[in-house]
Amino acid sequence: MASDxxxxxDESIRLGQFLxxxxxIDSGADAKAVISDGLVMVNGDVELxxxxxxxxxxxxxxxxxxARVVQG
Structure with missing residues (x-):
C-alpha cells in the first residue's frame, strides 16, 4: 500500500495534529472520534x-x- x-x-507531532x-480528517473533533473508535493504526497497531x-x-x-511522518 502506498503512503503519502x-x-x-519539529522532532515529533501528536497523533491528533498529524491526522x-x-x-x-477534517477537524480535531474528527480526530477524537476516529481514534476513540479504534479506527486509527500507528505502525500497524491500533492506537487509542x-x-x-x-x-x-x-x-x-x-x-x-x-501517511508517513518525515522530517521537514
Missing part, C-alpha cells in the same frame, strides 16, 4: 491515544489511507 509522506517541522496535517507522539518514520493508517 507528510513532513513535520489533520495529513488531511486524513490522541496525544501519542509520532516521529519521522512512523506510519499512520485510517480507512485504507496511509
Amino acid at each position: 509522506e507528510v513532513p513535520i517541522r 489533520k496535517l495529513a488531511s486524513l 491515544r490522541r496525544g501519542r507522539q509520532l516521529h519521522p518514520g512512523d506510519t499512520v493508517s485510517l480507512e485504507g489511507r496511509t
Whole structure:
C-alpha cells in the first residue's frame, strides 16, 4: 500500500495534529472520534491515544489511507 509522506517541522507531532496535517480528517473533533473508535493504526497497531507522539518514520493508517511522518 502506498503512503503519502507528510513532513513535520519539529522532532515529533501528536497523533491528533498529524491526522489533520495529513488531511486524513477534517477537524480535531474528527480526530477524537476516529481514534476513540479504534479506527486509527500507528505502525500497524491500533492506537487509542490522541496525544501519542509520532516521529519521522512512523506510519499512520485510517480507512485504507496511509501517511508517513518525515522530517521537514
